[in-house]
Amino acid sequence: MSTAVLKTTSDPLGGLLDYGRLVRGILRNYNEAVVGLLERDGFRLDIHSDLRVWRGIMQTASGTDGINPTFDPDRSGEPEDAYVLHVHDRDGRTAAMMCGRYIETDDYHDYVRRGLLWSPASAARPVETLLHEPGPSGRLSHCGGLWVDPVHRGIGLSWLIPRLNHAVAAYRWGVDGIVGVVFDRLLSKGVPTANYGVPDVRLCVDGWFWPTGKRERIYQTFTPADFLIKRTWDDLEQIRAGGDKKMRDFAPIARKRNDKAPVDDLATVP
Template sequence: MLGEILETGRGSTTTAVLDDVLRSSQDWFARRRLTLRYDEDVSGWAGHMRTADRTEGTNPTFDPEHSPVSAANSYWLDVRDRDGRTVACIAVRVIHTADFARHISSMRLWYDPVPAELEGRLDLVLPPETPVISGAVAHYGGHWVHPDWRRNGLPGVLLPLAKILTAELFGSDWDTGIVLLDSARKRSLLAAYGFARTEICYSGFFPPRNRDETFFLVYSTREETLRALPTAISGFREEARAGVRRPAG
């Protein structure tokens, strides 16, 4: 599938970077006997997440039952082992908006349309200096790694790969994500995600989960994403030279 993706978007200004990321990540996956699939049908992601180990289910942002996702604005990356089992994944959705913070506050990020029982607005606590995030806003989530494959560096490969693919295929202006408090406390995980900034976004009762939550908005401009990619590529290559650690069994 990587080869097919590699042949897209030949006229783009990101093509050279895309080629480098794809080739480096392809080697990373091959050394671990893993394959990567680009899938435009995010219902496959939703179906997997409903039964995946150690997950709370689907993120409605990327679930066709709750949000307007299609091949025109969404996809997921599906990493499989040599037996064809999904061992990691991430979902991506591009949202066209004049103000992404308002999109979050309205809860349309999770449910569009918003169910009557969830109508209202979240009182965000983003710092006043947070820029207006607008245009083609890429949002990443639904990230999952099988317990046997955790601490293998997969987040640090999937996120950069997804970001450059989204810039190439969808012309994204911004890269964003929502990170819950427990994950935000893991500095190594935040570093692997590779966003330029992390801002407190909301703390309080969160209707989509029917409980209190604190979460952060992570984001980068397109230019910041492109500037960070050479570091990610170097990381892929260093890990390849250092050897491969596979799960037992």
């Protein structure tokens, strides 16, 4: 029996495909396609590694409910790694922002219960949650902090930027999944599932929530890596097949005549 046959028998895919390289290629091509889609509408994308860039702009941004401590290192501690997606319009003004924060944990539900999304490990403030079973684990990205300038709402940025954020996190960190939290008022409008493309949404908090100082209904979102890659590939195919189409032609909420209310509330995403 030849050595080639022996190699095939022990490793059917040996030498045929490098799946890690294949996945990164899909993510890279998607990211490049999204940059092109943004440029088609006159936008430019920058990526910063300091979350304080996001915080600084949010301090004076219109239509926000305050600064989310998850993406404020002075309140929740310095993350192991993080980034800010910063979209500028053709005049150089900030049109949209969103963040990714790297988390490595054996149990994300426990991570949330300990309050580590909103407070530093050295002075953790626990949060009472409804999720007591083990949660997502491994290399994760907590994605959130989406803000879209009111001038640019309703054109598809709230659809494109969260999906780009997931792809950037997957490319940058090789994550096992994307986690996030969203308030009830956005979930009721279908924003996490329709716009963000999130497959797993569970009620996490139903009661007092110290980061906002009031009672809240908050949901945890989870997008596993395999679902993310398939969705990214599907979106890439749509963008490629779309020719000269713009963001609003792809975004489900932007296509609706009544999109103003849900898009205007995007600053409330934790």
